[in-house]
Amino acid sequence: MTARRASAATIVLVLAGAGCSVPPDAPPAATDSPATEAAPASDAPVMTTGLAGSTFACGSVASCAGASRFNEALCGTIADASGRTWTIPADVNASGATCVDIYNDCTGGGDNADYAAQLSTVVVDGDGAEGAEITATLFGDNFFELYVNGQYVCRDAIGFTPFNSSASRFQAAYPITYAVRLVDWGTHLGIGMEYDNYNVGDGGFIAHFSDGAVTGAEWRCQVVYAAPVDDASCVGANRDTGACPETPECVGDPETCSALHWAVPDDWAAPGFDDSDWPAASLYAADDVTRTPGYANYAELFGEAEFIWTKNLNIDNQVLCRVTIDAPPSP
Numbered sequence: 001m002t003a004r005r006a007s008a009a010t011i012v013l014v015l016a017g018a019g020c021s022v023p024p025d026a027p028p029a030a031t032d033s034p035a036t037e038a039a040p041a042s043d044a045p046v047m048t049t050g051l052a053g054s055t056f057a058c059g060s061v062a063s064c065a066g067a068s069r070f071n072e073a074l075c076g077t078i079a080d081a082s083g084r085t086w087t088i089p090a091d092v093n094a095s096g097a098t099c100v101d102i103y104n105d106c107t108g109g110g111d112n113a114d115y116a117a118q119l120s121t122v123v124v125d126g127d128g129a130e131g132a133e134i135t136a137t138l139f140g141d142n143f144f145e146l147y148v149n150g151q152y153v154c155r156d157a158i159g160f161t162p163f164n165s166s167a168s169r170f171q172a173a174y175p176i177t178y179a180v181r182l183v184d185w186g187t188h189l190g191i192g193m194e195y196d197n198y199n200v201g202d203g204g205f206i207a208h209f210s211d212g213a214v215t216g217a218e219w220r221c222q223v224v225y226a227a228p229v230d231d232a233s234c235v236g237a238n239r240d241t242g243a244c245p246e247t248p249e250c251v252g253d254p255e256t257c258s259a260l261h262w263a264v265p266d267d268w269a270a271p272g273f274d275d276s277d278w279p280a281a282s283l284y285a286a287d288d289v290t291r292t293p294g295y296a297n298y299a300e301l302f303g304e305a306e307f308i309w310t311k312n313l314n315i316d317n318q319v320l321c322r323v324t325i326d327a328p329p330s331p
């Protein structure tokens, strides 16, 4: 569907389905509109300008005992010119189960040496010889949600900062489709910047799976929320924001900056979703993403995995990535 044609009912259904609280000013659900609409006639982004009109807690962590650099993960809503409401930085599954901590110096004690013993298997699909039991190690700058064969498995326990790392174990049958919702969070919701200095932060995600699958060039990633921008003129074919500057002119008066939104398909995490038009993931060196202990102290757990994102690590702030693994990459 094009974003401009999406109905209020669609938005409310998506919010409710994702388990995110619906803000009090969200439009009421209509009863006579279909939940899904026709294929898009255009992939042009919808632009909004300025800060989110309302904000609400969308993560489970409201304070942080141990870490020195805590920023709560807040969500916001902003309306476009047509009146459609967008949730930023992402319509996350705020009530979904969290992954097991490998490192968490906020709500955990830092290094969690017993993480492997704390894993329990999430049964996605597959019985007996059909199902493989796989352990994943995951790190997101700043946040990820993991879906396996279309089923939600777990999310990053810390939405914004400090930086943490996570593990999950699940049972699934090949071919296995991994889908991750990735968020580079911010403190100035709506204009994609963070902290008192209006920094334009960067993203990045890396994962290793115990069957040998890793994040890398065979994954595909697509942006659904980009900011800050002056306008949409920097966006190329297939949402390529590679030409959008890290520091647009609006940063001189940051609250005049704009954001670009694309609707998230309802079935984006499903095995049958057609991601053939999505760009190949761009790969990033670890040092370009993070040097924080949540990743750096555990780099060996990630093996040959590489950090992935879209072409623009800075302004693409909500990114969806997918891959399908047909058979175990290694015995």
Ligand SMILES: [Ca+2]
Residues within 6 Å of the ligand: 140, 141, 142, 143, 144, 156, 157, 158, 159, 160, 162, 163, 164
């Ligand atoms: Ca995190």
Ligand SMILES: [Ca+2]
Residues within 6 Å of the ligand: 184, 192, 200, 201, 202, 203, 227, 313, 314, 315, 316, 317
């Ligand atoms: Ca960013």
